[in-house]
């Protein structure tokens with residue numbers, strides 16, 4: 087099998103569908119060649135060799151010959167010679183995995199330069215400054231990437247030497263240094279290499295090339311690359327390809343330029359080229375945010391023919407790939423080259439707009455449009471924005487790099503962000519500019535603010551990919567990591583102070599601004615409508631209040647799958663009545679407290695039934711781990727003592743006697759309703775009274791009463807009987823009947839094992855996968871956070887099982903319960919209301935297992951609708 091694939095002239099050896107071998111970049115270069123788009127000639131070394139090389143430190147025997155042959159083709163295509171003294175060929179060596187990992191792996195430019203070829207280049211280009219600048223960049227990059235040279239404390243010794251020369255010459259910018267200064271810098275850099283390594287910098291271009299190829303393969307295993315793969319679920323055994331490509335220079339004068347562009351706006355999805363460029367500059371100046379680029383529209387004015395080439399190439403590529411493209415280009419002395427094309431990363435808003443637009447343009451069908459918007463991605467759109475009416479203390483404005491708004495405390499270091507986020511704090515990472523080393527801090531932060539860099543800088547690209555709010559290139563910001571402060575317009579903000587970012591407008595605001603909910607219409611509604619046509623699973627919400635119900639309906643919920651009645655008692659005077667009930671010493675005391683709670687509960691049910699307008703509403707009987715309600719503070723105990731007219735000591739005694747070692751496995755769920763039937767009676771009364779009241783108003787109501795934490799069918803029978811009794815009493819009292827169901831949660835392994843018995847009594851099942859995960863793993867929901875992250879980080883578990891359903895274990899119980907339940911009762915309605923009901927991968931499992939619905943928090947409802955559509959599409963149409 088071939089290991090090396092030529093591109094750049096005529097017909098390439100590779101194609102777009104060979105990403106496994108060529109990586110994304112290599113496949114794009116091959117396909118562009120095949121489409122007749124100008125690409126600098128080069129070749130790709132197969133990604134299949136990467137892992138092999140890392141494990142054996144060896145290449146296949148014939149690789150050297152293959153590379154030689156490919157280089158000969160490049161030489162022929164360019165008329166230049168690698169290492170040649172007349173017209174030297176210079177190349178770049180870049181990584182490129184199948185899935186894009188921006189900035190995570192290494193690149194080396196200007197390979198092939200040595201003292202002789204630099205001299206020739208200076209002569210041919212008539213620009214010695216450019217030649218020696220390229221040369222010093224080579225030694226610097228090579229020293230860093232291939233040799234890993236660092237000064238004490240990780241200092242960049244090359245950068246220090248560069249600053250030193252600039253200081254000596256009184257030069258502000260790199261560009262202010264002369265050719266001689268740069269030539270001297272090359273010598274200094276080479277001396278650094280020799281001193282640190284004990285051998286000289288290689289003059290032989292072939293030696294340079296092999297060192298670079300090896301370094302790029304090895305960069306697959308750097309910590310930052312491994313971290314990135316873990317977060318983005320990229321398999322470790324994929325490997326990166328290596329792309330060796332003829333250097334073209336955007337810094338050859340004012341008729342040269344370099345830039346990046348999207349075929350449509352990646353923030354909003356608006357049609358038309360969007361991007362940035364810099365005249366007389368090299369690509370890495372743009373990506374690293376060292377110089378601030380100009381908007382692409384300016385290029386139309388300054389370089390009309392090159393702009394036309396870019397526009398044409400972008401249009402060809404978009405049509406060919408039927409998707410928005412993200413391209414890098416260089417213009418060398420007026421000649422246009424495309425250096426890269428890939429599917430553009432976009433915000434949720436842009437994903438929606440481009441998908442819906444492309445259906446209208448006939449490029450893709452509705453199914454493809456739905457498939458292109460990732461469920462987790464639309465989460466971004468549902469997030470709050472800054473209240474337009476809020477009074478704001480505006481510090482400055484940067485670029486609106488990734489939309490949404492976020493509030494957090496300022497941190498300056500990625501490690502601090504991680505440490506403080508682990509304590510549950512909300513932080514915003516503020517950096518001069520970010521690099522791949524900041525990635526873990528960006529993951530941990532609510533949002534990212536940078537002082538430098540454009541819309542395509544590292545911070546902007548990575549934040550958009552994560553769906554995280556980001557303001558980039560806030561130029562007025564002076565970040566001083568040393569003193570842990572930033573200065574802006576004469577003001578100083580310290581670490582720990584609160585700021586608010588608006589990633590949609592670029593505003594940086596001092597303090598905590600009020601955030602408001604977004605409005606969802608237009609493309610969102612269109613695309614979600616298409617998703618609804620495709621999905622089979624129904625989507626309900628977990629909601630405990632009329633406000634939740636209203637919000638969830640706006641998000642498209644088709645019912646309430648879980649109303650946790652104990653949540654209704656957390657607030658205000660309700661908690662006091664609830665505590666009274668819990669600590670009551672006898673039934674009379676409990677009944678007195680319950681009588682206070684009943685009207686409040688009934689009112690809440692009325693509100694929810696009204697909001698849901700005839701959609702099913704599953705109300706779960708009381709299921710609190712009691713400790714959540716017990717008073718622990720002296721003040722609360724004293725207040726309870728006053729209400730109960732007993733001594734504070736008595737209260738303390740009662741509280742102590744109720745304290746459980748394992749409250750999550752304690753006196754909760756149906757165990758409460760069985761030992762204290764008056765609780766179930768009160769709740770059933772409230773449910774049916776509310777249902778009759780709302781029915782009397784002319785509305786349809788569909789209450790579904792759900793019994794929690796059932797392990798034995800007798801427990802369920804006991805509660806079902808009670809619920810029916812109360813229902814009949816209320817119907818008699820009110821002179822009307824309403825349709826209702828009584829079902830159960832399946833959240834204990836025993837319930838799953840005897841699901842057929844349970845189904846003979848229950849009218850529906852709802853999987854409580856939070857408790858089912860806890861009890862299947864024997865992991866406490868309250869305490870598992872202490873070690874689960876370690877498990878996930880070290881690969882003991884692939885995911886946190888409380889976030890993504892453990893298909894292999896917990897999932898087996900779910901499948902078994904579905905089979906047994908439906909055997910006993912073929913039309914049994916089955917749903918899920920644990921946290922997994924809003925997790926796309928768990929939703930795919932629910933679809934495959936034949937559940938009727940998933941239920942999740944209101945904000946996850948659109949995510950679930952889309953995830954349900956995705957799994958339905960995947961099943962019908964596996965080839966897309």
Ligand code: PEP
Pocket residue numbers: 648650709833853854855856857858919920921
């Ligand atoms: C569950 O256990 O999955 C569930 C939904 O109930 P809770 O989280 O209230 O225990």
Ligand code: MG
Pocket residue numbers: 794833854856857
């Ligand atoms: Mg539960």
